[in-house]
Amino acid sequence: MEFSHNDNNNNNNLPLTKFESMLKTNHVLFFDSEEFENIIHHYLNQGKIALAKKAIKLGLDQHPSSINLRLFKVEVFIFEDKLLEADSLLNELYTLDPMNEEIYIQKANIFSKKDEHQQAIDVLKKALQLTEDVVDLYSLIGMEYLFLDQFEDAKVYFMKCLESDSNDYSALYNVIYCFEFLKQHEEAITYLNLFLDSNPYCEVAWHQLGKQYFTLKDYNKALTSFDFAIISDDTFVGAYLERGKVLEKLKRYEDAIENYTITLKLDEPTSFALLRIGNCYEKLQNNDLAIQFYDRTVHEDPLLDKGWIAITKFYNKKGNSQKALYYINRAINIDAENVIYWKLYSQINQRLKFYEEAERGFKKTLELGNYELNTWLSRGDLLIKLGEPQAAVYNFEQTLEFYPENVEIEYRLAGLYFCLNENDKGIFHLKNAIKQNEEYSFIIEELFPEVAKKILVKSILSSIQ
Numbered sequence: 001m002e003f004s005h006n007d008n009n010n011n012n013n014l015p016l017t018k019f020e021s022m023l024k025t026n027h028v029l030f031f032d033s034e035e036f037e038n039i040i041h042h043y044l045n046q047g048k049i050a051l052a053k054k055a056i057k058l059g060l061d062q063h064p065s066s067i068n069l070r071l072f073k074v075e076v077f078i079f080e081d082k083l084l085e086a087d088s089l090l091n092e093l094y095t096l097d098p099m100n101e102e103i104y105i106q107k108a109n110i111f112s113k114k115d116e117h118q119q120a121i122d123v124l125k126k127a128l129q130l131t132e133d134v135v136d137l138y139s140l141i142g143m144e145y146l147f148l149d150q151f152e153d154a155k156v157y158f159m160k161c162l163e164s165d166s167n168d169y170s171a172l173y174n175v176i177y178c179f180e181f182l183k184q185h186e187e188a189i190t191y192l193n194l195f196l197d198s199n200p201y202c203e204v205a206w207h208q209l210g211k212q213y214f215t216l217k218d219y220n221k222a223l224t225s226f227d228f229a230i231i232s233d234d235t236f237v238g239a240y241l242e243r244g245k246v247l248e249k250l251k252r253y254e255d256a257i258e259n260y261t262i263t264l265k266l267d268e269p270t271s272f273a274l275l276r277i278g279n280c281y282e283k284l285q286n287n288d289l290a291i292q293f294y295d296r297t298v299h300e301d302p303l304l305d306k307g308w309i310a311i312t313k314f315y316n317k318k319g320n321s322q323k324a325l326y327y328i329n330r331a332i333n334i335d336a337e338n339v340i341y342w343k344l345y346s347q348i349n350q351r352l353k354f355y356e357e358a359e360r361g362f363k364k365t366l367e368l369g370n371y372e373l374n375t376w377l378s379r380g381d382l383l384i385k386l387g388e389p390q391a392a393v394y395n396f397e398q399t400l401e402f403y404p405e406n407v408e409i410e411y412r413l414a415g416l417y418f419c420l421n422e423n424d425k426g427i428f429h430l431k432n433a434i435k436q437n438e439e440y441s442f443i444i445e446e447l448f449p450e451v452a453k454k455i456l457v458k459s460i461l462s463s464i465q
Contacts, residue, residue: 015039019055033063040072052076067097074106083110101130101137108140117147135164142174151178162195169204176208180215188212203232207239214246222246237263244276253280271301275310282314290314302334305341312344324348339370346378355382371402380412384447389419407436408443415448418457426451430460 015035022029031039036059043052053076059069070093077086087110093103104127111120121144128137138160145154155178161171172195179188192209199205210225223246229239240259247256257280260273278293294314297307308331315324325348331341346361362379376399383392393416396409403409410433417426434441441461445452452458 016042023054028058030062031059033059033066033069036063036066037068037072040069044072044075049076049079067093067100068102071100071102071106078106078109078113081113083113086110099130101127104130105137105140108144112144112147115147117144120144135161135168138164139168139171142171146174146178151181154178159191166195166199166202172204172208176212179212185212185215189216201232203229203236203239206232207236207242210239210242210246214242214249217249219246219249223250235266237267240266241270241273241276244273248276248280248283251283253283256280269296269300271297271304271307274300275304275307278310287314287318298330305331305335305338308334309340309344312348316344316348321348321352325352337368339365339368342368343370343375350378350382355385358382359386373399373403373406373408376402377408377412381447384412384416389416392416393420405432405436407433407440410436411440411443412447415444415451418451418454419448423456427456427460430457434460434463 015031016039019039036055040052040055056073063069074086074089090103090107104123108120108123121141124137124141128134138157142154142157155175158171158174161168176188189212192205196205206225206229210222213222213225226239226243229236240263244256244259257277260277263273274293274297278290281290294311312324312328328341328345342361342365346358349358359379359382362375365375380392380395396413399409410429414426414430414433
């Protein structure tokens with residue numbers, strides 16, 4: 001018997017009400033062991049561990065021989081990571097009732113907690129022989145196989161769950177997860193079609209089938225699958241969202257907007273739907289509505305980086321760099337550790353010829369771990385433009401650690417060392433660069449016009465003419 005969450009006054013909840021009243025007084029009342037089990041189960045489901053422990057203690061005071069109450073004690077031990085105590089108590093219970101499948105389940109739970117997943121599986125398989133209620137055990141075995149990354153075996157047991165209970169959507173999701181991890185999309189489609197032959201109105205299966213077709217870029221079949229998901233449940237928000245994504249791929253942007261808009265009416269607006277609507281309006285060149293929905297996106301979820309990126313890129317494409325800079329600054333104020341924000345910040349400032357800010361942005365991008373060659377090159381070139389050759393040298397020397405013998409870096413270091421009148425180093429890097437690829441020698445003329453005029457440099461460069 002499970003207690004209601006909302007009403008503690010009906011007859012079903014009388015033991016719970018009585019128990020909680022008892023805790024407020026010094027009077028100890030009697031409960032039968034089954035009542036204690038229901039009370040403990042209720043508290044564990046509610047996450048009220050302290051109250052569950054009180055109920056276990058009082059229950060065992062009144063029913064010291066109850067194996068089920070002692071199994072609840074094991075469960076709490078495991079929850080609190082007291083695995084030795086749990087194991088010891090389980091061993092005692094095993095001698096009393098070696099055919100109790102719950103003992104095996106809790107033993108498997110201990111093995112799982114210790115990352116001994118194969119041992120957990122072996123114990124759970126023994127438990128299968130002791131019970132007719134196998135569905136939960138199939139699920140537990142499937143999860144243990146997932147922990148071992150043994151997806152084929154996991155898939156088998158989750159399929160067994162569905163054979164016993166076709167409404168076990170958790171098992172269905174896990175089966176599809178296994179197929180997807182193994183990149184078995186065609187096999188997933190075959191399985192889902194067979195499943196739907198027996199369960200034609202299962203919206204979750206239609207939804208998952210559509211996602212498999214979408215992955216394989218079979219957009220027409222994906223669209224049909226999502227249609228059937230919606231026929232099965234016309235309030236299924238996920239199906240409308242996925243249908244919208246397919247319609248975008250088919251360039252049916254107005255139809256996509258219609259599907260995304262339905263989700264806004266069925267449930268609280270999601271930033272994903274708002275963002276996709278904005279994107280569709282942008283594709284339809286309806287700029288006013290595009291920006292309206294991008295604004296709603298960042299208002300709905302200020303932490304969604306895709307929203308800020310979309311609105312920044314929108315203004316960038318329109319040539320409105322000032323607006324783009326305004327929005328990317330707002331984004332950085334919310335999340336200063338986002339690499340993509342800083343890259344956009346740098347590119348926009350560079351376009352606006354705010355070179356110091358652009359350099360600062362590229363430096364921050366590197367500090368956050370974005371070591372793309374273009375980031376190093378862009379920062380170094382800005383340092384050259386800002387008249388900071390020593391800092392540029394240090395930047396490119398660091399770059400060589402990630403991209404050794406890169407010809408673009410070699411030419412830049414050559415030019416910088418000649419600027420600093422360190423001719424030996426300049427000659428070394430210039431000859432190294434020419435040896436790798438002489439076609440990039442234009443870098444010297446473009447970035448270091450004064451260096452290109454030097455007789456020494458001319459002499460080296462003329463040797464490749």
